[in-house]
Amino acid sequence: MSDFVEPGQKAPAFNLATADGTKVKLSDFLGKAVVLYFYPKDDTPGCTREACAFRDAQADIKKAGAVVLGVSPDDAASHTKFRDKFKLNFPLLADTDHKIAEKYGAWREKNMYGKKSMGIQRSTFLIDPAGKVARVWKRVSVDGHDQQVLAALNELE
Template sequence: MKSENEGISMSDFVEPGQKAPAFNLSADDGSKVKLSDFTGKPVVLYFYPKDDTPGCTREACAFRDAKAALKKAGAVVLGVSPDDVASHTKFRDKYKLNFPLLADPDHKVAEKYGAWREKNMYGKKSMGIQRSTFLIDPAGKIARVWKRVQVDGHDEKVLEAIKQID
């Protein structure tokens, strides 16, 4: 018997070549953002655990600081976490972030992409966001996946990959 979710489990990341799962999420400015809004442009969709924590702040600020190079490459950056819009607004304003932060409080989009994972911290298991980035090509297909992102230098690796999809 087939289950409704056969083919997509929480342990599966979407892979290069697959169509990027659609989404419609609330952004830090209260607007709704859909993946289809960016058809024709490369999209850097990155999932991070929590607003205003050290690693997440470094990652967001790196993408903020790479804005000119990303824009030159025609790319759009979207950050996604389970935090709500109010938290995203504070985080955006505190660090002058220049790209949308999307609220995924029920982690449905993170699950579609495979970024909602079992984590093990000091022997305690829990579910949460695994820091991961998905580069979506202008046609809406996954071009590249980074599954366990190391923050330092990640923005440069993403920029290099964007240049390769043109």
């Protein structure tokens, strides 16, 4: 279990498939800020609220010169259903072997009702236009998180 990537560090590279099968690399976004958020599972209550908040904030996020990328261990078919059901307007990336989540430190031991298991800890990484991590939110609380991210984006400028 790795530690979280910390602000100031170079963001770990990735190359993951989107819901429609296109590959997305972090380097595709050099020159833009990237909001990379890890979430446990498509179409679950908290994950849906978080995705819809980012969807609804999309105009402001774009205005701040940033892109949003959602990452979970779900596969492309699951992402497609989730994206279409909630009209999500940003890519969802399939990290089925959780290698990227591990690189960022978002793959952690979780304890649910005394049962330990490994899984995604809801977390967000703001990557600046030069590819360095600018902000990290660990154990994200969904409500209001989109506004925290927007405020941090506006501080980047």
